[in-house]
Amino acid sequence: MNYDEVVQLKKSLAKAISEEKTSAILGIMKQFNDEVVVTKELLKKTDIGVFIGKQRSHPNADIARLAKDIVKKWKTAVQQSDPSKTNTSPKPNSDTINTVKVEDGGFVKPNPVDKSLTKRENSQGEISTPSPSLVKQENSFSENSSPSPGTPKIDNDRVINNKGDRSFKKDNVKYATGDSKRDKCIELLYDSLAFDSTHGSEIILSRAIKIEQIVLDQFDGEPEKQYRDKLRGMISNLKDKKNPGLRKGVVSGDITVQKFCIMTKEEMASEEKKARDREIQQVNLFKARGAGPTQAETNMFRCGKCGERKTTYFQMQTRSADEPMTTFVTCIVCNNRWKFC
Known part of the structure; x- marks a missing residue:
């Protein structure tokens, strides 16, 4: 599969993910797994390794598992095709670590590591330091590593402690699109979703990324x-x-995420604010007279609150033209208000 075919297939996968079509996502990812002969150059040009790597945190277990298999397969293939990645690296107790680690399809070369850290970190795997050019860096949390001071502990995608005191920086999340404005928007979205959440940072980050991408596509x-x-x-x-x-x-x-991105500000508002807005709307409807005559006094209506028949009323077209007018009634005695069609 050549460069153009990979790019086209990547677009199809992105569309399937945005529409949450599980079967289509699995089908396309199987094509990547079976038909793509990966090379370092292909990964750099198409950025497909990063894109597939993101799906390892997908809520669907089958998609997440397949994404992990693809990343592992591609990592092995690239390392085997590059002679510099063979077993010629210095031993872990040397001053520098020259091995290369693949993360989400991207390649990073570690910086020199202090000897005092070598043994501790080698017990957890290869040591690597992401380069600035890496589009997406790994979340610093891993299943085998201990959380640093002040960092929430992740357990089965749940956060223990620090509820109500979470943010992009405090969770030590690493993500970059290459555009500083977009990065800031994603960070703010993450902060607003995470501050009182008990969900794992990967889930929250995926939601923030998807929201920002959909809004970007909309405009x-x-x-x-x-x-x-x-x-x-x-x-x-x-x-x-x-x-x-x-x-x-x-x-x-x-x-x-798709529904959230098309909701209006009114639909997103809290129940308290919605109730307050409805109350204000009711008051405004009673106050609105338009160009019609002033309200008339009548004894046709009986107040359900005080039982008196001293009322004023006016009518207004609040719906479509073929619908009957709405009658607004106000009790003169107790100021109770009601309406009917």
């Missing part, structure tokens, strides 16, 4: 201000401490 070719304003509104509603249901729904998947 592709349009003024950057629309992209920023859309994200600003989303982040504001996600950060609202009185709106935990929205955060939990997006992170858990109860509210899909």
Whole structure:
């Protein structure tokens, strides 16, 4: 499979992932596994290793498992095809470590490592330091490593401790698109989703990345201000401490990323704010007279609150033209208000 075919297949996979079509995702990834003869040059040009590597944290177990198998297979193939990756590296107790480690399809060359750290880190695997050119760096958490001070401990994609005190920096998350503005938006999205969440950082990061990508695609070719304003509104509603249901729904998947990205600010608002808005709307409807006549006084209506028949009313077209007008009634005695069609 040549460069153009890999790029085209990558686009198909991205579309299937955004539409959450599990069978299509598995089919395309199997094509990558069976038909792609990977080389270091192909990985660098297409960035497919990074893209496949991201799916290792996919909520679907089959997709995540297949992604891990593909990354492992490609890593082995590239190392075997490069003579410099054979067993000619110095022993672990040397001053420098010259081995190369593949992470999510990208290649990084480690910097010299202090001897005092060599034995401890070699017990966990090869030592590597990501280069600045690496598009996506590995999350610093691993199943075999201990969390550093102040870092949440991950256990089966759950975070223990530090609830309510989490952020992109405090979770020590590493991710970069190469565009500083996009990186900042992803970081802010992560902060708004994570600060009181008990989910693993990989899940939260994947949600933030997908949200930013969908919004970017929505406003592709349009003024950057629309992209920023859309994200600003989303982040504001996600950060609202009185709106935990929205955060939990997006992170858990109860509210899909696709649905969240097309929700209006009103739909994202907390239940408290929605109730307040409905109340204000009711008051405004009663106050609105339009160009119609002033409200008339009548005894046709009986107040359900005080039982008096001293009322005023007016009518207004609040629905489509073929629907009957809405009658708004106000009790003169107790100021109770109601409406009917």
